[in-house]
Amino acid sequence: MAATSKAYKSQTVESGFSLRSLTHLLGSQEFILLMSILALSLVVYSDNPRFGTERNLLNILSNASYIAVGAIGMSMVIITGNIDVSVGSLIGVLATIAGQLAVHDYPIWMAWTAPILAAMVVEGFIGFLVAYLRIPAIVVTLGMMSILKGGLILATGGAWIYDIPQEFFLAQRQPYGIPMPIYFMVTLVILAALWMHYSPTGRAIYAVGGNAEAARLSGISEKRTLMTVFILHGFMIGVAGLLFATQFTTIQSTVPPGLELMIITAAVVGGVSILGGSGTVIGAMLGAILIRVIQSGMIFLNVSAYWLQAVQGILILLTVLADILRRRRQAASIGK
Amino acid sequence: MSTREAQREPSEWSLTLREFFLGQEGVLVVFLVIAVVVLAFTSQNFLTSKNLLNQARLMTEVGLLALPMTYIIITGGIDLSVGSIFGFSAVMLGWLWQEQGFPLEVAIVASIVIGTLAGLFNALFIVYVRVPPIIMTLATLALYRGLAYGVSQARSARGYPEWFFRFGQEDTFGIPTQIWFFIVASIITWIVLARTPFGRGLYAIGNNVTGARFSGIPVDRYLLVIYTFSGFMAGLAGFLFTSRVSTTRADSGTGMELDVIAAVVLGGTSIMGGRGTIPGTILGLVLIQLLKNGLSLSGVKGDATIVVIGSVLILSILINNFLQRRFAQA
C-alpha cells in the first residue's frame, strides 16, 4: 500500500491537490455531472419529447440502480487505492445463488439475503488477501474473476433458471408507482454518503487512500479499514446482485458481459479518482445515471446502432475531461 | 516491505542467482517446470514440437501486447484500450482494402499507423492534459471499439489473397511466421528495458515520478513513447490476427486487455510500478498458455481451466510475497 501513497504523493505535487481542499471540491464534481445529465436530457427531449415521459425516466433510473449500488462499493474500494474487476462475475454468481434457492422452495427472505452474505464472504476474502497478505487488488480480483466465471459454469452446467415463484421478484415491485430498485439506490447512497462523511471509519477511507503513511501515524489501522471497505463493498455488490437477479423472470447462468467495466466506469465518471483518496458515492450514482441517460438518449436521437458505442465513448471522455479540467482550475486557484 | 522494494535503485537490476529464485521469475520457473512435467505425463501429445509451436502461434497476439504493457505498468500506468485498438486497426485493415480499394500492402501499413495514432491519442491526453491513464484508456476502450463498429458497419472483410496468410497461418524457417515478430520484439524490448537509460528511466518514473523529473529524466517524452508504442504493437498484432483468422470482425479482441494484464502481472511486474521485467512477462505468458493447452489436452474442460489459471495467478504472487518476506529481509 505504501506504493499507492507514493503514486498519490507524486500526483499531489503535480496538481497541488490536497486533502484540505477535498471538501471544497466535492460539490463541484457532482454539479458537473448533474449539469451533464440535465443538458443531455434536454437535448434529447427537445428532439423527441417522449424522452421526458415519466415512464421513460423511471426506466432509466431503475436500470441505473444496480449499477449505482455496485458503484457505491466500487468507489470506496477505489478511494482506498484498490480496484475490483471481479464484480461482474460475482454478480452473475449471486444471481444464480438467489435463483437456485428460490426455485428449490427455500423461504424468500433466505433467497434474498443469501447472495448478500455470499458477496460479503467473497469480498471479505479478497479484502483479507489484499490487506493482510498484501497481494495487489488487481491481481486478486483478476484471479477471482476467472475462478468465479469458470466455477459458475462448472456448478450449473450452463442451465438457466425459470419457474421462479412470483414473490421472489423484488426488483419488479413498484411501491407508490416507483420501481423498487430506485428506493434501494437512493437509500444506500444517502447512508453511504453520511457514513463516509461523518463516521471515523468512513473518513479513514479517504485517509488510507490519500496517504497511507500519514493515516498510520494518526493511529488509523490501514488493514482494518481495508477489511471494512471490502466487506461493505461486498454488501453493496450483494444488493446489486439481488436487484439484478430479481429483475428478470429467467436467470441466466452466464456472467453479464462487461458489467465490471460499466460499474468501474460509473465510479470513475462520478469523479472518483483512481489514484485514491477522493470522490464521493453521490458522484458514483450520478455517473451510473449519466451512462444510462447516454445509452437511452442515443436510441431516442436515432443514432445509428453501429455508432452507439463510439458516441458513448466520446460522451464519457468529454465528461471525464470536463471533470479533470475543473479540478485543475480549482487546484490552481487554491494554489494562489 | 513493499516500500523497501519500491526504493530499490534501478542500477541494482542485475540479476543475482539469489534474487532470481526469490523473485517472481523464480517462482514462475518452478511453476512452469512442475506444470510441464505433470502435463507431459498426463498427455503424450503435450510435449511435442508441433503442439508447442502451435501454442506459440496462438500466444503471439497477446504476447505482442504484453511487451509494451510491461513498460506501461512499470511506470505505474495502465492501458485498458489495447484490445479495442487491436480490433479497430484490424477492422481498418479490412475496410481500407475492401471498401476503399487500397492495395493490401498499403492497407496493412495504414492499419498499423492507425493503431499507432490511437496510442498517440491516449498518450497526448495522459501526458499533456494529465488524465490518469486508467481513466483515459477506459474511455477510449469504449471509443475505439465503437469506431470499429461504426466504420465497418459491423461487416467483416474477407477473401484476402494467398500471400497475406503467410504471416498468420504459415511457417518461415520452420516455425510459425508470427513468432519471429514476437521473438524480435521481445529481444528489443528486453534490451531496451534492461540495458538503456530509457529503460532505467521507466523504473525511475514508476518509483517516484517527481523524483524522476527532478533527476532530469524527460518523463513526458518517455510516457508519450510507451503509450504510442502500445498502440503500434496493438496495430501490428491486429494485422497478424487478421492474417491468422482470415477475416476482420468489429468485436475481435474484446476483453483481451485483461488477458494481457494477467500475463504481465503474473510475470512479476508490480501494478504499483517500479518493478518488472520482460523475461518475467514472457514466463507469465507462457505459463498461462501452457496451462490452458496442457489442461485441455489432459481432458480438463475450459471452465475448469480458467478456475485453475485464476488460482495460479493469486497463488504465484502469494508465494512470491511470502518468499520475499521470509528470505529477502535477511
Place this chain on the structure above:
Amino acid sequence: MKKLLVSLILLAMLVAPLAAVLPAKAQDDLPTNPLACPWEEEEAAEAEEGEEAEATEEPMEYNGGQPVNPPDLKGKPIRVLDLPKLIGIAYFAATTKGLNEAAEELGNVTIITDAPTEANVDDQITFIENYVTQGIDVIAFASNDPVAISPALRRALQAGVHVIGFDADSEPDAREWFVNQATFNGMAKALIDSMVEEVGEDANVAIVTSSLTAPNQNRWISEMLAYAEKCYPNLNFLETVPSEEDQQLAFQRAQELVNKYGEELDGIFAMSSVAGPGVADALTQMGVCDQTISVGISTPNQMRPFIKNGCAPKVVLWNPIDLGYATTYVIRAVVDGELVPGDTEVEAGRLGTLPVINGSEILLGPPTVFTVDNIDDFDF
C-alpha cells in the same frame, strides 16, 4: 460556466451529424431468396413443387471438404467434441442434450462438450487446435464466425479429423457436412407471418438483434426484410438495435423502443434466445402488451410465461434437441461411411430421413411456431 456551455455545444455538434445517419438495419450483403407469401402458397404449391423437383433433379454438387486419411472407425467407439458458440445459455444446453440423447441410443459415441464462456471465435479456435492435438475423432461445431473458424477447421481435416457443423456454419470446404436447423428464408417467413397474424400488415415493427456482427441474425434480418417487402409492403421496419448476448441490455432496449415510439410501435422481433425473454420481460413489466407484442426466436421453457400472458404470443424456433440429435446421427453415418458426397438423404433415428440441400447441408425441417396451444408439449 462558459466552458461548460462550450463543451455542451461541442457535445451537441458531435452528436448531430451521427444522429442524421439512418437507423441501422443490420443486414448482410448476401442475395436474398424470399419464399412465397401465404396466399400464394396454394396456387404456388404446384409450381414450387415443380421447382423443388427440378432442384432435386439437378442437385447442387457436393461442396464440403474431406478429411485427409481419416482412421477407419467404422462401427468402433468414437469421441466427439461438441463445440457450441458458448456454454452457459439454455439454447446450447439443449443442443448438447440432443447430441447426448442420440449418443446413448447409438451406444458407441462419446460426447465431450467444451466451449468458451463468451461467444468468442478466437477462443473457439484455441479449443479446436487443442482437441486436434489431443486426438479427437470428430469435431461438431457451431461457429461464432464463419470465416475466422475455417482455417482451424481445415487443419483439423488435414489431421484426419471428421468435421461436422451445426447451428452456425463455416465456409463449406472447411467441414464435411452442416446440419441446418432451418433455412434462413424459412425462418424469415415464419417470423414475419407470425408477426403479421398478430399485428396485421399495416404495422410498425422494430428489431432487437443480438450482436451486429452475428452472421445468422444478419442473414435472418436480410431475408425478413426481403420477404416483408415482397408480401407485406406496408409493414414498416422502424429500426434495428443490438443487445449483444445480454438479457439486461435486451430488456433495456425494448423499454427504450416502447418509450420512444409509444403506441405507434406494434411489434418487436427478438432475434436471439437471450433477447427473447429480455424483450418479453420488458413488455410484461411495462404492462403494454395490449399495444406492443414481441415475436422472437427462443426456447419454450424460458418463453412459457410470456407466451401464456400474451406478451410474446408466438415464438419461432426449431427444436434444438432435435438439432443435436440429428447431428450425432450424421456424425455416425459419416464415420461409418454411410453418408458420402453425392447422397441426397440420411437416416436420423426417431427423426426419420432428413434431406440433403445446397450440396452439403442436412436440413432438419421447417421451424416450429410455439403458441399457447402447443407450448406445454415442449420441455427444453
